[in-house]
Amino acid sequence: MSSQRSDWRERLFANPSRMERELAMKLESCGIHYQTQVEVPITTADFYFPTRLRPTLVFVDGKPHFTTAQMIKDEELRTLLRKRGYDVVELSYNSYSDKKRDELYQQLLSSIGME
Numbered sequence: 001m002s003s004q005r006s007d008w009r010e011r012l013f014a015n016p017s018r019m020e021r022e023l024a025m026k027l028e029s030c031g032i033h034y035q036t037q038v039e040v041p042i043t044t045a046d047f048y049f050p051t052r053l054r055p056t057l058v059f060v061d062g063k064p065h066f067t068t069a070q071m072i073k074d075e076e077l078r079t080l081l082r083k084r085g086y087d088v089v090e091l092s093y094n095s096y097s098d099k100k101r102d103e104l105y106q107q108l109l110s111s112i113g114m115e
Contacts, residue, residue, distance in 0.1 A: 023101065059091070
């Protein structure tokens with residue numbers, strides 16, 4: 001394990017969704033280096049990957065993110081993060097299922113170039 005990545009169980013001070021916990025376990029079991037619940041200047045990213053050209057921030061969005069007000073807030077924050085040089089990946093889902101978890105995991109791997 002990398003000293004750069006803290007144990008996900010210790011780093012999750014927020015109330016992570018089941019999807020976030022399951023994705024973290026899959027990443028860990030595959031030996032993929034990441035950080036979780038990383039504070040960046042204006043928000044907290046669910047996952048942080050120190051990718052080559054610029055860091056990748058991943059946000060795992062469930063139902064609480066589907067309200068109009070939250071969608072506007074998320075878009076404003078993520079647009080600002082992109083302007084500040086981050087790659088931003090948004091993974092959305094309506095409800096948990098193993099199939100959806102695996103789909104999101106594949107999207108995540110693709111977004112960080114580990115497909």
